[in-house]
Amino acid sequence: MTTSKKPGLHRFALFTAGCTLLLLVAGALVTSNDAGLSVPDWPLSYGSLTPPMVGGIRYEHSHRLIASFVGLLTIVLAVWLWLREPRPWVRRLGLVALGAVIAQGVLGGLTVWFFLPVPISVAHASLAQLFFSTVISLALFTSRWWQSDLPQLDDSGAPRVRQLGLWSVAAIFLQLILGAALRHKGFGIVPHLAGAAVVTFLVFWTAAVLRRRFPESAVLARCRVLLHALLGFQLLLGGAAWWSRVAAREFPQPMPVMVWLTVAHTVVGALVLAGAVVVALVCFRILNPAREAALASHSEAAPLRLSR
């Protein structure tokens, strides 16, 4: 495997991921404060780069400024990867991130031009989550840990942990789309609740399988804790956010408790997806499907076998 161990690149990817998280907070604040159309024009704001920062304009224009900064960081990251990264697939992923951030900017503009149509608003919210996970993945791929020689574990159970990890990621992403559709009044609460049940089941299943098959792996133990902690926190936030929405419905303006709880629920949702992506990638990195197990076993409690 041709690798590069460039701590500068890894730190820059981490910084970009941090700024993207801040951008998610800013975007969620726009939606929760119903400020999405407080600036009627795009790409400029009130025909300038420095509109009056009053009321909802503060949220919308701050979101645009942070988004521009993240776009700039992504350009630098993609160019840096292209010039210095020997692994072609990592270079290509840098370009994917760049394409995603450009598409995200265009979707944001379309939401303004077409008065927040539900499909475009949902696409804007969902692509934000995908972009964040992509940048987190780049930070993982450029890390020293990912590029070091790691002991390989045989996964001889069925279903494969890799598969479970992928299913979890897909379910969480679908759930985030349903959440975005709920926030943008495309769907009601029921699909989102059903999605929460499916995600909870899959995450618990994945974590349980990891514990049963690889009880001695410290890395996978951390993955289990990460999944449980993020999901548990997100479920609590989900309940609180819904309560606050119902309680604040009668008020003439968005109430701070509702705003911050819904923002937290949205942002932690992005962290849940990114966490699940990281766990799935770690499983791809250190778990090898044992060939014979595919033929013989359908049991989840397959014996532990270590290999390098």
Next chain:
Amino acid sequence: MRSPYSLYLVMAAALAFSLLSCGKKEETTEKAPAVTPAAAPVDLATVGSVSGTVKLDGPAPKPKKINMAAEPSCAAIHASSPAFDEEVVEGEGGTLANVVVYVKEGAGNRAFEPPKTPVTLDQKGCTYIPHVVALQASQPLDVINSDKTTHNIHPVPKNNREWNKSQPPGAPNIEEVFGREEVAIPVKCNVHPWMKSYIAVFKHPYFQVTKTNGSFELKNLPAGTYTIEAWHEKYGTTSQTVTLAAKESKTVSFVFKAASGD
């Protein structure tokens, strides 16, 4: 090591699938209403009227105070007299303001020339004045900004063209028209999310918005049978059928039931 692109393919497919499942907002293009020749010209010598009051049965919800701290120029205006939401404005004896009373059926296919005089909607102290306006289709609506801050005016119609315009302090009035009948179009200012208003649009002149005393009068109605409807932003609609003879005036009352929990 396998590249993890399969992960991204799965997520891209999920996004595409879900977006296809999401509801598509219906586009509406505004067209002027089809003008048909008057079925029978209104003879002003024989017209009658329907008048009455609108009341609320039960306690009105307590008005909620608006926090304008986010907009210091408006907060200063309301420093001595705080602003409250105008969702339910009750007068003495349970009379109800901001109710649109109008002829829903019975005006026939008469075509009425829209008045040239504009109806005004002012933004003052970060509130819309009046809270509910009614006008005829194609009658001009003048939006005024009397505040020292920027507003955006964003009507969200179902049957007319949606628009969203900014209006900085001192900017000229915005003149717009709505071509189709619609009761009622919510209007928002996304800069100041507490600002809400409604615009009711009719193809005839038989409508009125009640003041605090809850009274209304629909004048110049030719003899005939009419469905008179009352619309309120919180309590919805209620209607009655009235038959008018030539030169006859009738009185009707509308009563909305206060929602439980108010």
